[in-house]
Amino acid sequence: MGELLRARGVSKSYALRGRHVDVLREVDLDVRGGQVTALVGRSGSGKTTLLHILGLLTTPDRGTVFVQDVDTSGLGDGALADLRRSRLGFVFQSYNLLPQHSALRNVLLPYTGRRSAGEARARALLARVGLAERAGHLPGELSGGEQQRVALARALVNDPPVVLADEPTGNLDEASEDVLLGLFRELADEGRAIVLVTHNPVVSQAADVVHRLGEGATATERSTA
Ligand SMILES: Nc1ncnc2c1ncn2[C@@H]1O[C@H](COP(=O)(O)OP(=O)(O)OP(=O)(O)O)[C@@H](O)[C@H]1O
Numbered sequence: 001m002g003e004l005l006r007a008r009g010v011s012k013s014y015a016l017r018g019r020h021v022d023v024l025r026e027v028d029l030d031v032r033g034g035q036v037t038a039l040v041g042r043s044g045s046g047k048t049t050l051l052h053i054l055g056l057l058t059t060p061d062r063g064t065v066f067v068q069d070v071d072t073s074g075l076g077d078g079a080l081a082d083l084r085r086s087r088l089g090f091v092f093q094s095y096n097l098l099p100q101h102s103a104l105r106n107v108l109l110p111y112t113g114r115r116s117a118g119e120a121r122a123r124a125l126l127a128r129v130g131l132a133e134r135a136g137h138l139p140g141e142l143s144g145g146e147q148q149r150v151a152l153a154r155a156l157v158n159d160p161p162v163v164l165a166d167e168p169t170g171n172l173d174e175a176s177e178d179v180l181l182g183l184f185r186e187l188a189d190e191g192r193a194i195v196l197v198t199h200n201p202v203v204s205q206a207a208d209v210v211h212r213l214g215e216g217a218t219a220t221e222r223s224t225a
């Protein structure tokens with residue numbers, strides 16, 4: 001399966017209290033359908049920054065992200081938002097669920113399909129992540145791991161070819177972690193590209209490709225491709 005996402009020469013730096021920090025330096029990355037890709041590296045190495053750039057949430061200082069064949073560097077905000085909604089599912093490190101809405105409503109929020117089909121789809125996705133019984137709960141009535149799974153269901157609601165997730169197992173016990181890894185594998189087997197940021201060796205060992213960030217460059221450590 002081909003590349004669903006490509007980063008070319010992506011650089012990002014921040015100026016913080018007079019100090020200039022190169023977070024990403026000339027990063028090239030190919031993300032293929034059918035594979036789980038893990039981004040690893042010490043805290044502060046730029047994993048979240050790179051994931052947000054791949055997810056078209058942050059603009060790189062230099063370099064380009066291609067979503068399938070689309071060069072995103074020249075696109076305006078509206079076109080970027082359309083591309084994000086249709087092609088990319090994003091699970092944030094902090095979930096970003098809306099607290100006043102039920103799990104079901106949260107999953108439906110980004111949904112762009114036929115209205116009449118939405119609720120059934122959202123319920124099916126909640127069932128897929130093991131939360132069929134929690135559809136009516138507010139985020140505040142859910143555990144961290146449950147909120148994370150609602151966020152994953154929301155990321156899948158428009159059936160995106162690419163799913164990006166920041167520390168998706170950060171709040172899970174071992175059994176839930178296994179279930180989630182199984183789910184990511186299923187999603188990859190459907191032809192999707194899964195990109196996970198993780199500190200967890202169990203997760204990176206389950207990945208097909210591991211990119212280690214640090215010192216401004218990524219190195220591909222292992223690829224079964
Ligand atoms: N908006 C910002 N302004 C200034 N500096 C930032 C900003 N966002 C990130 N940084 C800096 O960029 C570096 C990389 O941050 P990033 O969040 O990508 O790291 P990370 O690898 O995801 O770390 P962690 O494993 O702790 O989540 C950090 O040193 C951080 O302080």
Ligand SMILES: [Mg+2]
Binds near residue numbers: 047048049093166
């Ligand atoms: Mg991070």
